[in-house]
Amino acid sequence: xxxxxxxxxAKTGTVYPEPFKARLAGRSKRRLGDxxxxxxxxVNWVALEPGAMSALRHWHQRQDEFIYVLTGExxxxxxxxxxxxxxxxxxxFPAGEANGHHLVNRSAALATYLEVGDRTPDDQVTYPDDDxxxxxxxxxxxxxxxxxxxxxxxxxxx
Amino acid sequence: xxxxxxxxxAKTGTVYPEPFKARLAGRSKRRLGDxxxxxxxxVNWVALEPGAMSALRHWHQRQDEFIYVLTGExxxxxxxxxxxxxxxxxxxFPAGEANGHHLVNRSAALATYLEVGDRTPDDQVTYPDDDxxxxxxxxxxxxxxxxxxxxxxxxxxx
Numbered sequence: 001x002x003x004x005x006x007x008x009x010a011k012t013g014t015v016y017p018e019p020f021k022a023r024l025a026g027r028s029k030r031r032l033g034d035x036x037x038x039x040x041x042x043v044n045w046v047a048l049e050p051g052a053m054s055a056l057r058h059w060h061q062r063q064d065e066f067i068y069v070l071t072g073e074x075x076x077x078x079x080x081x082x083x084x085x086x087x088x089x090x091x092x093f094p095a096g097e098a099n100g101h102h103l104v105n106r107s108a109a110l111a112t113y114l115e116v117g118d119r120t121p122d123d124q125v126t127y128p129d130d131d132x133x134x135x136x137x138x139x140x141x142x143x144x145x146x147x148x149x150x151x152x153x154x155x156x157x158x
Numbered sequence: 159x160x161x162x163x164x165x166x167x168a169k170t171g172t173v174y175p176e177p178f179k180a181r182l183a184g185r186s187k188r189r190l191g192d193x194x195x196x197x198x199x200x201v202n203w204v205a206l207e208p209g210a211m212s213a214l215r216h217w218h219q220r221q222d223e224f225i226y227v228l229t230g231e232x233x234x235x236x237x238x239x240x241x242x243x244x245x246x247x248x249x250x251f252p253a254g255e256a257n258g259h260h261l262v263n264r265s266a267a268l269a270t271y272l273e274v275g276d277r278t279p280d281d282q283v284t285y286p287d288d289d290x291x292x293x294x295x296x297x298x299x300x301x302x303x304x305x306x307x308x309x310x311x312x313x314x315x316x
Binding site for chain 1: 159161190191194197221224228234243247249250252
């Protein structure tokens with residue numbers, strides 16, 4: 001099935017609970033894989049406005065992730081430090097590798113990239129810089145404080 | 159892990175048995191996902207020279223597939239006919255959808271795209287236009303004639 005990304009609705013907002021939502025301002029996603037009817041993995045076309053980030057810095061226990069920069073440039077931040085990724089560069093984040101990562105657009109121009117992630121069940125997500133842990137539930141991600149207390153209204157569809 | 163696609167070896171050739179190998183001339187792949195240590199899905203950067211094709215026309219029983227055109231243009235061929243996909247266009251092929259597909263570069267310029275596929279086990283591949291069936295084995299794809307006879311030397315690592 002052929003997909004024109006411009007015909008796929010751009011979705012802003014995030015499933016993160018408060019007080020984290022505001023930090024995802026300026027990010028929008030088009031769910032190309034879902035639009036094509038794929039189930040085993042997702043492929044999103046993502047746009048980051050200047051100053052926006054891909055996600056809170058995190059790593060997945062069971063799901064692999066991959067990104068490919070299409071236009072502009074982003075800064076990849078991991079435990080190893082920072083690296084500028086320009087259009088045509090890629091990065092992969094193997095499941096279970098305890099190295100939190102995210103992308104930040106520190107440029108003055110829009111940056112776009114493709115992100116791919118599989119849907120292996122029973123995943124958990126660790127956020128090393130924030131009081132946040134996520135567990136995959138039947139209806140989406142469930143968010144907890146690091147002491148195990150759930151965030152209120154934390155059940156959200158992904 | 160950051161990946162520079164140009165540093166990932168370009169691989170030509172195919173795991174198809176004879177007499178199909180020659181039809182894949184002009185195709186090269188860089189296995190970006192593997193280079194990043196991903197296991198759950200593969201992401202390949204693929205280049206098609208003028209006249210080259212992505213694969214024999216086929217569909218997967220259990221594995222989803224997705225492509226995103228990076229440069230140039232390709233013709234997507236499915237049961238529904240032909241469609242030109244230019245840079246920035248995408249297509250997805252859900253597992254189990256009995257609609258053989260492939261990409262052909264009918265232009266005079268190189269075309270490049272990203273392809274994504276998951277690694278769900280016990281997959282089978284149907285090739286509607288050719289006397290060929292593939293089954294996922296422990297060490298790669300095993301190829302059969304449509305009457306069930308194996309191709310000689312058909313075990314190949316993927």
